[in-house]
Amino acid sequence: MxxxxxxxxxxxxxxxxxxxxxxxxxxxxxxxxxxxxxxxxxxxxxxxxxxxxxxxxxxxxxxxxxxxxxxxxxxxxxxxxxxxxxxxxxxxxxxxxxxxxxxxxxxxxxxxxxxxxxxxxxxxxxxxxDYLVSFDYAEIGRMQGRSIVEALSAEGRAPGLANVYYVGADASDATTAMIREGAIDTMASAGVSAFSEFAGAASADELAANFSTALDAHNGRVDAVWAANDTTAATVVSVLDARGLTAAVTGQDATTQGLRNLILGKQVSTIAKLxxxxxxxxxxxxxxxxxxxxxxxxxxxxxxxxxxxxxSLVTSANVASYLNSGAVSASAVCSGIEAACAALGL
Incomplete structure (x- = not known):
């Protein structure tokens, strides 16, 4: 001791x-x-x-x-x-x-x-x-990486040829590097490489500007976005929506917005951490x-x-079970998107 x-x-x-x-x-x-x-x-x-x-x-x-x-x-x-x-x-x-x-x-x-x-x-x-109490962030990254690879495969995209953007999170958070390592290693083993990569930003506006610049540099080509968490993913989704683009976007934290984006088909996964x-x-x-x-x-x-x-990984396949478990308020998540929720059994 x-x-x-x-x-x-x-x-x-x-x-x-x-x-x-x-x-x-x-x-x-x-x-x-x-x-x-x-x-x-x-x-x-x-x-x-x-x-x-x-x-x-x-x-x-x-x-x-x-x-x-x-x-x-x-x-x-x-x-x-x-x-x-x-x-x-x-x-x-x-x-x-x-x-x-x-x-x-x-x-x-x-x-x-x-x-x-x-x-x-x-x-x-x-x-x-004296002690660390935490989630296994390397495994969280691996789950995110697998969800990207599976989404690309489901769309018939060869992982090695896909246009995948890597969008990190707060660099002052020591877990950011752990998540990134797990995600990048998993995607790399399937042949995915970064089409464009940048770190998180201090504000949503700055992040949106950075992502928009990256899209412009590649003529709007995008198949997937590894986003470190749901807050980052929400900004990515807002930029994609404004341009009429869709992509397989990851997230983390199972926030209300992240779950809403998942139900609406704008995010392929989030990570539930109790x-x-x-x-x-x-x-x-x-x-x-x-x-x-x-x-x-x-x-x-x-x-x-x-x-x-x-x-645990939350996707469209199990989001109904996750919400019905009472982990979060299903009514809050589904407010205003009732039809999309009903289509998933909510």
Whole structure:
């Protein structure tokens, strides 16, 4: 067990014995100790998932586990990350659950460990964290790659001759490279190569301009677009729609818009990630760390114990089952596109 985990656990045990543990924080020789879970999520722009799904899921899971919880966003800006962390730490943290932005969380890990507070990297790898709780992003990329290859084959297009664009996501997100590697390796093994490739952009308008420029450079030829997530895919689809073009577009996160695009035939797949499961897994790790126990892990990623959370591919073939399972609101997804939903059994 790391020194940070040991200090935090011993301090908490002493406080429990004396009845002094509170939700705001208590000063000890090891630093501020609390039963509060302090959480920092990255932003609200690069993907809608953080506010739509992660925040409510983490808040619910932490409270169900008996924690007070404070969830803050570092609005997509690494320079603001430290200020957000300082505010949380000043009010007391028993454990920190951090989603990194371009390495901004690394010094926060050091500060937390100095105070005897264990750190769980949430959703993205984070150097120095005690544990990582995340989806298998390389496998998510492989699922996306397979869906592109299968869509091309279904349309009678030879993968090696197809016009496939690669559109990445937020470069500050460490999982972006993992997803890309899984997707590109899978497509390459089937003969697909990038017809055009560019990284994600800071805004939807910038991304739309970049994609439009790429299309213009290739006379509008497009068969498929590997888009890293549903937010990126939505921008790609809007550009294709404006030009009267269609293509096999991937996505990730099973957002409301992503599912709507899939049902309308504008997106071939998205990836369902059950954020409640990820949040619950992080809460379970937090509980064990606070009480000095060694959490179970599925393996390691770059030397950090890794708790892997499952994900699944959603396509037109199984979207009805996914929505009917209650994972998301079918009525919200189908509002205004009832005919398309009915055609898929919704």
């Amino acid at each position: 790391s020194r940070a985990r040991t200090q935090g656990a011993l301090a908490l045990v002493v406080l429990l014995a004396s009845g002094l543990v509170g939700c705001s924080g208590t000063e000890t020789a090891a630093g501020p100790v609390s039963t509060r879970a302090c959480v920092i999520l990255p932003d609200t722009d690069a993907s809608t998932r953080w506010e739509e799904s992660d925040r409510p899921a983490i808040e619910r899971a932490a409270r169900d586990a008996g924690f007070a919880v404070a969830v803050e966003s570092a609005p997509g800006d690494p320079t603001e990350y430290a200020a957000v962390a300082d505010g949380l730490l000043a009010d007391g943290c028993g454990v920190m659950i951090l989603t990194d932005i371009g390495g901004a969380a690394v010094p926060v890990v050091d500060t937390a460990h100095t105070a005897g507070i264990p750190v769980i990297a949430y959703d993205r790898p984070l150097a120095g964290a 954020y409640r499961d990820e949040a619950t897994a992080a809460a379970k790790v937090a509980v064990k760390l606070l009480f000095g126990e060694e959490p179970d892990a599925d393996g390691e990623l770059d030397g950090t114990p890794f708790v892997s959370v499952g994900s």
